[in-house]
Amino acid sequence: MSLNIRKLAAENKGFLVFLFGMVLMRSALADWYLVPSSSMYPTLLEGDRVICDRIAYDVKLPFTDVILKHVAEPQRGDVVTFASPEDGVRLVKRLIAVPGDVVEMRNERLIINGVEANYQAIEKDAGHLTPLREYPAQQLVFRESLGAMQHEMIVMPDRAAMHTFGPVTVPPGQYMMLGDNRDNSKDSRYIGMVKRELITGQVKRLLFSLDGDRYYLPRLERIGSSV
Template sequence: MKNWLRHNRGFLIFLLLFGLFRTAVADWNPIPSGSMRPTLIEGDVVLVNRLAYDLKLPLSNVILARLGEPRRGDIVTFDSPADGTRLIKRLVAVPGDVVEMRHERLFINGEAAAYELLESVREPLDPVGPVDATRSMESGPLPPHRVQWLSGVAARDSFGPLRIPAGQYLMLGDNRDNSADSRYFGLVPRALLIGRAVGIIASADITGNWMPRPERFASRFH
């Protein structure tokens, strides 16, 4: 055993440093579901900046130093406050904001989001199959980004008004009718934020033939 450790010391040190890098500096996050469609799709692998908000003690949620502030519109990875599952959603409200949704329209601090119709498409929905979907560009209190709604799907399309307390954040999926988000599990404490997603590293069709999607490699969110 001692000989094995001595001969493999360099490799073991590399694994340790690599693990610390992934848990404290940068990470990648595969997208397993369609909750962020059309921005992110199943099989995308996103790069996550773990130092965007906080420096944490590796392998923990203990914050050692605050490095930046989460902003409305950020795409954020975090641990679910319900069961600890790692999730990725869009941050739509920060501490002090008053947020509500009225029949799918967001209001933040009294400002209504604007919606520009983009297209109608067919979207997958397990276990039902393809359904009609409407995509729009949402803007106003948030930076412009695409969202979509699914025809015939019952989802929580109204809530609030709610004032976001200190140290808490409200998350929504861009696929508004097919996303388990803050409408269901509540607000997310800052300590559970992992980092900000900054772009797509690679992508493959994991729901079909597993072929790579070269057009999505090394791409920014749009």
């Protein structure tokens, strides 16, 4: 049995080296991630495959959370992937606040360090901003702006969710994450702040996207698009 395994490994050494290199690359340099829900709608759609830059902020020891070198500082507004501090499941959310920020929310309106975000209403039928079918009640889409952080987001005022919280201070070495689908996202309001070593990368671009409502046909307009 062991001889057969050694023979098989010797005959496929090139493929095994390639396979190990791919796994190493995904662990240390770049990875892709399937968006499984609408928690980041309208920025990310269910069925999007996003590219994750694993060395955007830190160089880590492969297959671990051990940081070898800081590359850059995570910024407010970045879309990031991270291991949930609750159960280790990988999530993708927007980084809303950095260490030392004082954050609160009042009736869906975000306030950071005493400055309230500006909200500009957007029509839901603009581009891909179609109403989410899984939630038939009121859905409101806005462009949320606070300093350099500007992005589209959605609220569902009638849905049972944490519309108000804080103020809370983000601890040293930790970050607050929120979903752009504010009332349908399990984020830092529920799972707590995220330590830097749990951040697995930054998402800047889509790889491709499949539409589950249309027999998983590709969304051609989203192939390679920026986030």
